[in-house]
Amino acid sequence: MRGADFLQLDPAQAGRGNLTAWLAEAVRDAVSDGRLAPGDRLPATRVLAGQLGCSRGVVVDAYRRLTDEGLLSGRHGGGTTVRAAWAPAQAPPSAPRERPDAGARQAAASGLAGVLPDLTAAPARDADADLIDLSPGLPDLSAFPRAAWARAERSALAGLASSELGYGDPRGLPALREALAGWLARTRGIRAHPDDILVVNGVSQGLVLLARALGAQGIRRIGFEDPGSYGAREHLRRWELEPVPVPVDGAGLDVAALGRTGVDAVLVTPAHQFPTGVVLAPDRRRELVAWAGAAPRSDPGRRPGRLVIEDDYDAEHRYDRPPVPALRALAPDHVVHLGSVSKSLAPAIRLGWLLAPAALQAELVEARYWTDLASPALPQLALAHFITTGGFERHLRQVRRRHRARRDALLAALAAHLPDGTAHGVAAGLHLLVTVPGTDDAAVARRAGQAGVRVQPLSAHRLGDGPSGLVIGYAANTPDRLHEAVRRIAQSITSDR
Template sequence: MGRSRKSPSEGSKNGSDFLQLDISRVPPGSRTAWLADTLREAIADGRLPVGTRLPASRVLAADLRITRGVVTEAYRRLGESGQIAGRGRLGTLVVAAPAPPADASPASHPAHAPFPAQDHNGSVDTLRALPCRIDLSPGVPDLAAFPRTAWLRAERAVLASAGPADFGYGDPRGTPALRRAVVGWLARNRGIRAHPDEVVIVAGVAQALNLLGQLLRADGVHRVAVEDPGSLGARQQWEYAGHTTVPVPVDDGGLDVGVLRACGARAVLLTPAHQFPTGVVLDGERRRELLEWAADGGLVIEDDYDAEHRYDRPPVPALRSLMPEGVCHTGSVSKLLAPALRVGWLLVPPARHAALVDAKRYADLGNGVLTQLVLARLMDSGDLERHLRHVRTRHRRRRDMMLRAIAAHLPGARVHGAAAGLHLMITFDGPASDGPAFDDTALAAASLARGVKTHPLSWHRMTPGPPGLVLGYAAGPAHEIDEGIAVIGACLRDLGKRRAGTKPGPPP
């Protein structure tokens, strides 16, 4: 059949659609180095983000009309430097971006630039959205353990028994069923006596702080004391709402109430049962001092964010159980079940309750009714307690694994807050800190460049203090903990070598 032959210009030109690679001008002896460098550059500038699957070596070799050995050797070099890894049936994936030279600015190295700065623009949320290979961020429970079977069982029961009114807007305070269930939960687990009418259901602690901010502004309060170190995310909530945050130091006894009195703030946010991030418990003497401060007209905002997760110490009663008139108490199921549910609760002193309900009504008319009814059934049935006992065991094992990994890979680190919670704080106040100029943000950024995500402690400080990291151990698979801490240890050693002028070693 008289098919016309393609001219050489119409045939393959030793190129690939993948990254528009063109190998025609590369000398044969330099092809491996060229391909490895080109892929490394694409990973660094974001064209191949973490999680990207690379072409199979035989496919890319056929596209470029080169031997398969060139491609496999280039892949091997990137694998040795920790940027790609084989994942069985998933193929070869990009797992980390290369770390920049120590003297490089973020602007000159796009792979390093995405690590967010500590500012007022949601840096915690920005970091949360960045891809990684191993996530050791604090603040998330074991989401793989979510009780799907119990949730579906409760959901079916709710839908089977729900009447037409249950599909309406509902009460802005929350459904009566969930408010009753929360009262029971708080009585059993936190020692708080309350009436369901005192409870307002909110969309997590973040909304609770936003609503309280509105109430305080209406009362002429524009300065809120916060723990230092303390949660950057909570501090940003207050500052976004127009409040000035005043740092109050935290030591082994918790918040320094003497400094609180001296600072003149009329409201304070604190985490007394398990201080974030240090893990200390507000001791008995400080509790008495704080309640005396509240009795003199101060307002205590108690964030009970993860008090149920404890391992090596007895439970600590909530401040609200001691002085309902001076304490706003807020908690949520974000650390009990999952942040995605966006369900929490807020109890305020009686004089502020009506204003709180109005603020909630005008914010969103109330949380979704069906989710509230399902959660109420989980609480009433005992399924939530059973789930808590289950994840406590899992979290304890992961906590122990992280402690062993820190001892092995970060021998100069000091561990804080291991008795409870979902995270550890470590500080570097010895030789491992590489002197007073040691930058924990640089360590966190270098770790992220190798695929491991965590928080620098300096993010959560308002005043200077020892550098460190805040390491979550609950969310990811247990086998990743040792690997993640090993990467952080290697990055710490590399930072020290760069400052000493020696060449960093290969990634673990």
């Protein structure tokens, strides 16, 4: 792990022999600009030193400097917290609206990045127990922190007033929005007031709301990464947006090609592109922000610019590369940020967040109300408690170790059984893309399905031409099952040739 999610710290950015000063300055800047607020807890010195690959003394000295300056406070056994005061500017009050006089209807939800119907077109050879499911986007559900989550729920119930058992704020409960504001500032570099955050039932619902908002502005076409998630592509189509393919290469989305499409909105996965696993390069980030700031061709007078929808897919799961900040941190007036706990905790929690430019916020809240009134209160309060007490960060550290071990097991199995294959997206995420020259990936996936392995062909996630490959999820299976799955896939490839 070369770097920490905390403030997106990358030790490669430090001057030679000046790691303590660099770390102290990074924390000082975060306190100054509001990414760290009073009471926020800093990582334990031993944990942060391990993530940065330095001695514990470096972190201890940096914390001590900031404590002497009055920015931090610490006590034995109590951890180190932010002491300095900083108050975010209050969000402007929303225009008054008439309260809807009827109930809401439930929005349909289908899969997003990495989630799609079974593409093997063949049943497992025996019972489901023999099926090895390598579908991408499936987290290790056995790692769900049951005991810690139960404590968070008990704490939420203990402090819950009877009045809070009503429908609640369609934006989400203040406790969760405040917790998310701090979490996103510390780990994704996003500075936002809690009122800027809209709690949604996962990224899928966020896309539903955005599709409605774009349709109301007359936008019917949206740029889409190619290759890109089949599930997300079909999800957009169900809500009457036509995905326009934009090529992806080793640096991420081709922004020059995006400019030639004539679209005014684009959906991207910049932190870990699905399915290739590439990170959107710094120059492409700058180009994309510049594209978003330009006036739309279709209506230069009505909208302030184009819209980038950032699906923060797999941002929490990285193993061999430094963290990258969210696009939203660069251009909050033009970027919608979407995230959820579906991959970091479990899809069953059904909680996510949406941060939109100010011009869209009131419209999205209105649509949120008419969709299903609000998200359930108890899971929101439990997640808020889980974040603010440090339980979420501890859980992420634990599952990263487990996921990394499973990724290494998959790589070892590929080296043993598929030496001709090339693995992509190794440094992060919950899946690998494996390209195998001279194969028909759809045929291989069908044969693998007959052998009891569910795996997705790259061609299912692509609209244009490209290489043959398999998208292999590894988080939900033990090393021995991953080894057996790759052995069966290799046999399927042999029979395909």
